[in-house]
Amino acid sequence: xxxxxxxxxxxxxxxxxxxxxxxxxxxxxxxxxxxxxxxxxxxxxxxxxxxxxxxxxxxxxxxxxxxxxxxxxxxxxxxxxxxxxxxxxxxxxxxxxxxxxxxxxxxxxxxxxxxxxxxxxxxxxxxxxxxxxxxxxxxxx
Amino acid sequence: xxxxxxxxxxxxxxxxxxxxxxxxxxxxxxxxxxxxxxxxxxxxxxxxxxxxxxxxxxxxxxxxxxxxxxxxxxxxxxxxxxxxxxxxxxxxxxxxxxxxxxxxxxxxxxxxxxxxxxxxxxxxxxxxxxxxxxxxxxxxxxxxxxxxxxxxxxxxxxxxxxxxxxxxxxxxxxxxxxxxxxxxxxxxxxxxxxxxxxxxxxxxxxxxxxxxxxxxxxxxxxxxxxxxxxxxxxxxxxxxxxxxxxxxxxxxxxxxxxxxxxxxxxxxxxxxxxxxxxxxxxxxxxxxxxxxxxxx
Numbered sequence: 001x002x003x004x005x006x007x008x009x010x011x012x013x014x015x016x017x018x019x020x021x022x023x024x025x026x027x028x029x030x031x032x033x034x035x036x037x038x039x040x041x042x043x044x045x046x047x048x049x050x051x052x053x054x055x056x057x058x059x060x061x062x063x064x065x066x067x068x069x070x071x072x073x074x075x076x077x078x079x080x081x082x083x084x085x086x087x088x089x090x091x092x093x094x095x096x097x098x099x100x101x102x103x104x105x106x107x108x109x110x111x112x113x114x115x116x117x118x119x120x121x122x123x124x125x126x127x128x129x130x131x132x133x134x135x136x137x138x139x140x141x
Numbered sequence: 142x143x144x145x146x147x148x149x150x151x152x153x154x155x156x157x158x159x160x161x162x163x164x165x166x167x168x169x170x171x172x173x174x175x176x177x178x179x180x181x182x183x184x185x186x187x188x189x190x191x192x193x194x195x196x197x198x199x200x201x202x203x204x205x206x207x208x209x210x211x212x213x214x215x216x217x218x219x220x221x222x223x224x225x226x227x228x229x230x231x232x233x234x235x236x237x238x239x240x241x242x243x244x245x246x247x248x249x250x251x252x253x254x255x256x257x258x259x260x261x262x263x264x265x266x267x268x269x270x271x272x273x274x275x276x277x278x279x280x281x282x283x284x285x286x287x288x289x290x291x292x293x294x295x296x297x298x299x300x301x302x303x304x305x306x307x308x309x310x311x312x313x314x315x316x317x318x319x320x321x322x323x324x325x326x327x328x329x330x331x332x333x334x335x336x337x338x339x340x341x342x343x344x345x346x347x348x349x350x351x352x353x354x355x356x357x358x359x360x361x362x363x364x365x366x367x368x369x370x371x372x373x374x375x376x377x378x379x380x381x382x383x384x385x386x387x388x389x390x391x392x393x394x395x396x397x398x399x400x401x402x403x404x405x406x407x408x409x410x411x412x413x414x415x416x417x418x419x420x421x422x423x424x425x426x427x428x429x430x431x432x433x434x435x436x437x
Contacts, residue, residue, distance in 0.1 A: 005147070011266060012146075012282050019259065019289045023296060032192045032245040033238065033258040037294035041301040044314040050325045064327035073179045073247070076328040081248040082187065098184075114325065118317035122335040 047129065049115040051083040053099055055106030056136075062110070069103045083111065092135035100139045111135040146281045152274035153406035156223060158283070159230070160409060162260050163221035165397045166237050169257065170214045173244060177210055178203075180247055191250060192242040206243055213237045217261075226268045234258075234265025257392045259286045260401070283401035288358040291375065295355025298348075306352065309344025319386045334385035347381075354378060361402055372399045 022029040028036035053070050054062040071079030086095035092111040100109050114128040181203040190197040216233030220226055238261070241254050260283050267279035302311040317338040323330035337343060354374045361371040379390045392398045400408065 007270065008147075008272075008278055009143075011270070012278065012285075015259070015263065015282060016285060016289065019286055020293070023293050023300075028297065028300070030250055031195075032242050032250055033255050033262075034192075035250065035252065035255055035293075036297050037252060037255070037290060038297045038301055039252050039294065040312065040315045041298045041306070042315070043302050043305055043311045044318040046314055046317070048318055048321075050322055052325050064325065066327040070326060072183050073176060075176075075249055076323055076326050077249045078187075078247060079326050079328075080322060085187075085248070116321060118314065118321050119338055121321055122317060122338050 044118070046117055046119050047115060048118050049113050051080065051087050051111070051113045051134075053083060053096065053109055053111050055103075056108040056110055057106075063106070065099070065103065065106075065109075070099060072102070087111065087113065087134050093137065096135045096137035100137050108136065108138045146278055148277050148281075149275045150277040150280060151404075151406060153409075154404060155274040155276075155280065157405035157409040158280060158400050159223070159226070159264055160221045161397050161400050161405060162257070162264060163217045163230070163233060165392065165395065166233065166257060166261055167214055167217035167221060169254070169391070170210060170217065170237060170240065173241075174210055174214075176244055177206055177240065180206075180244070183247060187247055189248055190246045192245070193239060194242055194246045197246075200246075201243075206240065209236050209239050209243075213240050220264075220268075227271070230268035231265035234261040237261055253390050253392060256287060256290050256398050259283075259290075260398075280401040284362060287398060287401070288361055291355045291358040295352050295358075298352055298355070306348055307345065309341075309346070309348045312348045312351070313338055313341070313344040316385050319388070323387065329387050331385050331387040334387075337385060351378060361399075364402075368402055372402065375399075 018034055022031065022034045023036040028038065030036055030038050053065055055065055056062055066074075067076045067079035068074050071082040073079075083095065086092050096109050096111050100106070111134045113132045113134065115130045116128055117125065180200070183200075185199045188197070188200045213233060213236035216229045216236060219229040220233045238258050241258055245251055245254070263279050263282050263286065267276075272279060298306045298311070305311045316334045320330045320334045320338075354371070357371065358375075360367045362368070375393060376396070379393050382388050382390065383394070
């Protein structure tokens, strides 16, 4: 059974226009399933801040939590966005408590923003340029 | 131009592409089902609807998403198998779009699935429009959408990163930032990428080649060696992204993103022969060697 050609041409043109459209808007749109595909395009400064949640051991050392512990899924960008959103909205304390309820083991957590020189970090300089603690929470030991 | 677009293809080719793309979608949905279940435990405030879910302020009940997921999975499996395609192909495409868009509505847009969904929509629409398997336009349209996606990615790098992208600084800083973020959030990162950010001169040529390959995507539509070379270059690009940033783009890395550009029926033939020879080998190992005929 053959399709009428004009209908196919119309559908095809619509798909092509839809695919290109996100790049033509101002600002360009990054959505789903249409996007301008801005992956890896953003100019990140070498000095960058990272909001995260860490477990604090009794002796004062910190352990990194996984994306699942922080954000509830295995997606690292979601975990980062979760913490950033909480810090931005003044909900760091609430997030701290939510994570504490979710994880086994750690009894003290900190919601922090750490700033590093990202290039020098891989050269061995792992000391943060700055560190801000937004919230601390403790559970029963 | 329309001659090329509407030129006939072997019916087996369309069936092979449908098998591979819907088959991949079914496998992807199965793997992502765990993530769909994960979202049920996330606070409502984390929901940021995109695409078809953009009008929703809060997530829908999990039961709704699970039903969509089950229908999508079943439809994609049946469409891959060539069963009741006028129903299963468009239904699989539509429900896969709904589920995958939903998984992209939790604060992160995954750029790994755009092309898959666009390809499914083309195949689903083609079947719904009663397109015969010998008609080549669905495969040509899939190839055009693939080319557009890569061209847009290349354009975005220059538009957003500007000349700094070509100097290599943007790419180097991206690799460093992405890996450090993964380390600080306890995720798998790339030690290779971490080492390479220390090699400053490396990133300008890598950035230049990346943009050339992406903006040069239209050569793939010319077919032949240019098409094969371009697909090979893109595959290497995705492999390097995996190696330096531990970021997996499974659809292009599997090769299935590009099957519309090739004689896909030969791929399916080879896979079928491989499976058949594997089965024979297993049968032989279970039954042992054939008995020798008794001497006369």
